Amino acid sequence: MIILSKKDVIWDNSIKKGPSDSSIEKMVKVRFKDPQLPPDQNVREKYINMNGSVFQAIGAARDAFNIPEVVPIALLYKGRRMNPSNSLSSYNIEENAMLMIVPDQIKGG
Amino acid sequence: MSQEDQYNSRYDRQERLVLWDQKLIQNSSVLVVGIGGTGSEVIKNLSLLGIGKLILVDVDTIEYSNLNRQMLFRETDIGKNKAEVAKDRINTMFNPQVNVETFSIKIQDIPTEIFEKVDVIAGCVDNFLARQYINSLAIELLKPYIDSATDGYLGQVQYIQKNFSSCLACDNPPPPDETNIWTAPCTLIGTPRIREHCAWKALYSFYTKYNREPRENSNKDMKSLLKIVNNCTKNYRFPSYDIKELRQLILAHIPSIVTVNSVISGIQSQLIINTLLFKKRSSLKRKDQQILKKLRESERFQIPSLTIYSGLTSTFSTFKLLADPDCIVCGNKGIDSNQIPIIQVYPDNKFKEIIQEVNNKYKDEFLAFRGNKYLDEGDLIKDILSNGDRITFSPLSGENDMRVKIIFKKKNI
Numbered sequence: 001m002i003i004l005s006k007k008d009v010i011w012d013n014s015i016k017k018g019p020s021d022s023s024i025e026k027m028v029k030v031r032f033k034d035p036q037l038p039p040d041q042n043v044r045e046k047y048i049n050m051n052g053s054v055f056q057a058i059g060a061a062r063d064a065f066n067i068p069e070v071v072p073i074a075l076l077y078k079g080r081r082m083n084p085s086n087s088l089s090s091y092n093i094e095e096n097a098m099l100m101i102v103p104d105q106i107k108g109g
Numbered sequence: 110m111s112q113e114d115q116y117n118s119r120y121d122r123q124e125r126l127v128l129w130d131q132k133l134i135q136n137s138s139v140l141v142v143g144i145g146g147t148g149s150e151v152i153k154n155l156s157l158l159g160i161g162k163l164i165l166v167d168v169d170t171i172e173y174s175n176l177n178r179q180m181l182f183r184e185t186d187i188g189k190n191k192a193e194v195a196k197d198r199i200n201t202m203f204n205p206q207v208n209v210e211t212f213s214i215k216i217q218d219i220p221t222e223i224f225e226k227v228d229v230i231a232g233c234v235d236n237f238l239a240r241q242y243i244n245s246l247a248i249e250l251l252k253p254y255i256d257s258a259t260d261g262y263l264g265q266v267q268y269i270q271k272n273f274s275s276c277l278a279c280d281n282p283p284p285p286d287e288t289n290i291w292t293a294p295c296t297l298i299g300t301p302r303i304r305e306h307c308a309w310k311a312l313y314s315f316y317t318k319y320n321r322e323p324r325e326n327s328n329k330d331m332k333s334l335l336k337i338v339n340n341c342t343k344n345y346r347f348p349s350y351d352i353k354e355l356r357q358l359i360l361a362h363i364p365s366i367v368t369v370n371s372v373i374s375g376i377q378s379q380l381i382i383n384t385l386l387f388k389k390r391s392s393l394k395r396k397d398q399q400i401l402k403k404l405r406e407s408e409r410f411q412i413p414s415l416t417i418y419s420g421l422t423s424t425f426s427t428f429k430l431l432a433d434p435d436c437i438v439c440g441n442k443g444i445d446s447n448q449i450p451i452i453q454v455y456p457d458n459k460f461k462e463i464i465q466e467v468n469n470k471y472k473d474e475f476l477a478f479r480g481n482k483y484l485d486e487g488d489l490i491k492d493i494l495s496n497g498d499r500i501t502f503s504p505l506s507g508e509n510d511m512r513v514k515i516i517f518k519k520k521n522i
Contacts (some may be wrong), residue, residue, distance in 0.1 A: 020494070032432050036419050036426065041341065056467040071155075079428070079431035080276075081275075081280040098271075100428065102417060102426075102428065103265070103419075105258065106260040106263055106265050107236060107258050107260065108363035108365055109145045109233045109258060109259070
């Protein structure tokens with residue numbers, strides 16, 4: 001696990017409240033994969049804060065691929081859809097883990 | 110040409126396929142919920158393929174805005190029920206041999222026996238609530254459920270089958286609200302901060318006054334709503350709305366294009382066929398059974414849990430989704446039902462005891478799963494299960510899974 005600056009992650013306001021286990025940034029390098037892009041361009045690396053939420057990781061994924069906010073996306077990790085309100089730490093994400101980007105909220109018929 | 114010759118000739122080209130068994134398809138039934146953009150294409154495909162029985166469910170009537178993509182319907186059908194018209198078109202335009210049954214009522218009002226008697230359930234609905242309902246029922250009845258959804262240039266097909274993949278409720282937060290009326294109470298009561306808030310306030314006022322939502326095709330409703338909206342925009346100095354803009358904003362219809370619908374319904378129809386072939390594989394000719402086995406071993410025959418298509422990049426991506434063992438629908442915390450068989454056990458015993466009881470009771474050999482995790486008979490029951498867990502037993506010889514509820518005997522709790 002690598003501890004870095006808050007580069008590439010959304011600022012977690014709880015950090016201002018003083019030191020606690022959850023306010024320390026634990027930056028881990030992950031790979032985001034967007035299968036909609038050609039195979040040689042669809043994986044990008046990014047550092048994310050393991051003490052942040054899945055919602056923040058979705059923000060990092062958007063950043064990595066310049067996906068606009070109007071496109072709803074979700075992340076899959078090891079075949080499981082990640083719930084945006086959960087903390088990233090609950091998923092035991094390892095260094096270099098692959099997080100898949102999939103469209104979200106498709107409901108028309 | 111005799112009737113039999115006509116029948117053989119109609120399906121000649123597909124009967125040349127390996128793994129194909131026209132009788133198997135003819136003896137199958139599919140329940141299709143939602144006869145809209147994807148649903149109408151799916152039933153067209155299945156009837157051309159010679160499916161034996163289709164059960165169509167749709168409470169909606171045909172509107173002008175359907176005619177850009179729902180090829181079963183004509184201008185003269187406006188106002189008629191979709192399922193009824195679709196039944197007529199299927200038999201007159203595509204295949205008179207298909208037995209079509211229709212239900213022009215809400216999915217929640219369809220008797221459970223209707224779901225029980227079909228081989229596959231195909232969901233082509235346009236909202237999360239109907240999807241969640243079908244999902245729950247399909248899991249409880251252990252029926253394969255193939256759901257499709259589109260949104261503009263994007264579309265997806267999800268395969269749901271207990272023990273095989275995740276269900277629609279696995280790892281998902283609760284579905285988004287279907288209407289904006291209830292999403293922001295403070296906006297509805299307080300001062301509108303943006304122009305759109307006036308529209309939500311007006312919709313809420315309309316709902317409160319008439320106890321229903323405005324009808325899209327009623328000019329009277331839309332004019333009444335527009336009047337309320339523009340009173341609000343005037344009071345708070347926002348630009349006023351016109352009817353077209355208001356209709357698009359409030360009714361929030363999902364963008365839909367026939368090309369994406371065709372692709373998605375094609376994938377969904379093929380998945381239905383693959384599911385039937387796999388589910389009824391014991392009816393295939395011996396040679397085809399061996400071919401299927403080899404294809405599966407080399408991963409040339411697959412049923413992906415999620416397929417996503419983007420019309421803008423012309424890409425398909427498939428994913429295997431794993432079930433959440435604690436899913437409120439298909440997992441440990443599953444749906445309550447009084448019909449499910451109960452087995453009472455001592456938690457300190459080995460899981461083998463449960464397996465033996467089920468084997469003896471149902472005269473077969475079973476494998477057991479919780480979510481899609483295999484349960485080993487050598488493990489202690491208390492290590493792998495909790496009191497009240499629902500687990501699924503798959504017979505080694507047959508194809509019909511069953512679910513059993515485990516109750517711990519009090520003495521050892």
